[in-house]
Amino acid sequence: MTEHIARLDSRALVKVSGPDARDFLHNLLTQDVETLEPGALRFGAMLSPPGRLLFDLFLWGDEDGVMLDVAAEKRGALIQRLSMYRLRAKVEVATDQRPVAVSWPGVAEGFTADPRTAALGGRAVGERGANASEDDWQAHRLAVGVPDPARDVDDGTYPIEANFDLLNGIDFAKGCFVGQETTSRMKRRGEIKKRMLPLTFDGPAPAAGTEVLNGELRAGEVLTGRDGAAMALVRLDRLDGNLSVDGRVAAVYRPAYFPV
Template sequence: MTAWTEHLARLGANLADAALHFSAPASEARAADEATIAVPLLHLGVIRSVGPDSAEFLHNLVSNDVKKLAADAAEWNSFNSPKGRMIASFLMWAEAEGHAMALSADILPAFLKKFSMYVLRSKVKLSDASATLALVGVAGPETAAALQAAGIELPAADMRQTVNAAGVRCIRLDPQTHVLAVPAESAPAVYDALLAKGAVKAGTAAWQLRMIRAGLPLITAPTQEEFVAQMLNYELIGGVNFHKGCYPGQEIVARTQYLGKLKKRMYRVALPAGAAASPGMDVYAPDFGEQSAGKLVNTAPTADGGSEALAVIQCSSAETGNLHLGAPDGPALALLPLPYALG
C-alpha cells in the first residue's frame, strides 16, 4: 500500500475489492444523488508524455486535436485500432512539459507498452505516473464551495483546468463535476480538506454513476476493440476531431461519420434490482432474436437497489424499447435520458 491508500484505509475505505468503497452500494449511490462527493479515483491511472515532441507525437496517434489543445485545457480522447475500434478512452490535459492521460487502470500497462512502440525517434518519454499523481473526483451541488475552501482555484469553463501553487490541478468536466490531479504526497491533506468542507467520502461506483448520468463512457478491459468512436457518442462529447488528419483507425471513424446512418449508439439504461450487470454483457432485442443487439459499457448500482448503465445498442432495437440483459428473455432494460441529444 502507498501512503495515499493507507490514509484512505484509515478513513474506512475497503480496498480489497476491484472497486474502492466506504459503505454499502445503495448508501454511496444515495450520496451521489443528494450530496457533494469526494471520490479517490483509484480505478484510473495516469500516463505522462513529456518532451518537445509530445503534442505532435500524440496528435498523430489519437482521435482528437492535440496540437490545438490549449495550456489551460483538457479534452476527451481515444486511441483506436486500425479497424477504428477503441483500444482506450481517456481524459487528456496539457502540462508544462507535455501531456497527461487518465484512463482505466486495468488497461494501462498493456496500453502503455503498445503506445511506446510508436515513439521511435520522437523526442518524447512515456511513463506510468499513477504512483506519483493521485486523482480525486469531486461532484455535486456544493462542489465549487468545497474546492474553493480547500484552496483550489476553479476553472472558468467546462474542459478547462487550473493549477495552484501546490501543484494541485483542477479539471472541470461540468459546473458540478471536477477531477483533481494531486501530487501523491499531498493527496491525504487535500482529501481531508474537502471532507472538512462538507464533501462526503464515496467510492468508485458513486463516481461511475455520475459518469453514466453524464453520458461519459470509459473503455475497460472487457470492452476494448468493441466500439467505433461514434458508437460511444464520442463525437458528441468532443472526443473526435474530423479535420486533424491521419491517425490509426481514422479512415473508419471518418467513414462512419460521413457515409450512411449510424446503426449503433450509446444509450443510458436502468436495470432492475437483482440483475447482475457488468461491462461487456450482451443486450438482446426481438428484432435481433438470439443474436446480441448490443453490449454494456459501464455499470453502477443505484440507491433503489437496481443499477444504471451505458450500453451500445442497435438503434433499431432501442427504438422499440424492448431490451433484455444477458439473454432474449433476461431482465428488462428501461431507456433513460442522456444530457445531450443523439442526433
C-alpha cells in the same frame, strides 16, 4: 449543494514529455494535442489502425508535454503502444504515481470541468480529500448516461458506438490520426447502427451480455450496470417498442448530450 469528491483508483497517469511530445501524440490520438494549453483538459482516444477503440484518454496540458489519464489496468499496455510508435521522436514516456480525482455534481475548487459533458462535474490530478467512493461516482456517471469505455467496451468497439463523437472525444477537423479513415467514414456516411445508451428496469442489473429484446427481436446487449440501470449497446432502429431484458420490462433513455 454539497460537492462530492472521490479518488478513482481505476485510473492512472502517464506523462509524455520532450520537444516532440505534442506532435507525436497529435498524430496518434483522436484529439487535437497541438493546441492543448497548459492546465487544459480534453477527452480523446487511441485507436487501432482499423479504427477500434484501444484506450480512452483524458489529456492534460503541461508546460513540457501532456499528461494522459488512462484506465489503470491498461497503463502498461499504453506505454508499450506509445513506445512502439516512438521511433526517432524526441519524447519520454513515464508513469506518474499521483491519483485521479473527480467532483460532482459541480466543479469543485481546484478541479477542471469534465470535457465530455458539464453534467459529469470536474476532474483533477492529485489527492483532493475524498468524501465519497468511486462506486458513488460510477452511479453518478451512469445516471448522466455516459459510458465507461474502460468497462463497457471490448476490442471490437468503434469509438462512435461509445459516443466519443457526442462527448467531445474526436476532433474531425484535426487531420490524420491512427484509425481516422474508418472513424471519419462512419460519421460522414452515417453508418452508425449501434450506440451505447442507458437502460432502465426494475431490480438488479442483468449479467453482461444479456440480450435486450424488442418484442422477439434482438435490440442489443447489456454491458455494465447496477440496480435499476445499466449501459447497453443497442440498435438505433430498434429503440422504440416493447423493450425487455431478462424477462423484465425495460426502457432506453436518451441523455441530454444525445441528439433528439
